[in-house]
Amino acid sequence: MHFVICDFYKHGGNKIYNSLLYYYHFILGFQVFQVDYWKLQLRKLTFAQVKIQDKRYKNQVEMINHVVLFKLKDYSLEEKSGIIAEMKSLLQGLNGKIEELKYFEVGVNYEMNSKSYDLVLISHFDSIEDLDKYRVHPEHKKVLSRFSEFRLERAAVDYEF
Secondary structure (H helix, E strand, C coil), rough: CCEEEEEEEHHCHHHCCCCCHHHHHHCCCCEEEECCCCHHHHEEEEHHHHHHHHHHCCCCCCEEEEEEEEEEEECCCHHHHHHHHHHHHHHHCCCCCCCCCEEEEEEEECCCCCCCCCCEEEEEEEEEHHHHHHCCHHHHHHHHHHHHHEEEEEEEEEEEC
16 A cells, blocks of 8 residues: 655645645555644545645635525426426526536426425536626526526525535
């Protein structure tokens, strides 16, 4: 077993150090351990944790996760499934039209008769400013105006990750 012991507290902002760490972990497949001085122990880092640690110590901004839930007005099952398909298609149509939109996923509740929300949009942005640009983008506004005809409720959460 090959491994690397890293000291993010001391070397985390050093570009050469981070490049070597990436090389050992991602290219050679070494396991990476972080020194925890307070507990005097080593902590094994996962692939994602290495990336997160690297971001933190390079002073990079976290991404923004924008999650929106939609609950439709009262419709028959047939109408509801048609409306959900249209809403999903409208959201997927934003792909490639809005530069700030880095990732999106549309999910449909498997229970059509549920009292919970019917549709969810999960999208990622590089910054709050990019999310704000998305909110006022003409293509997004078109989708919003169409959604307002169908939706009863909307809930949203935006957070860094």
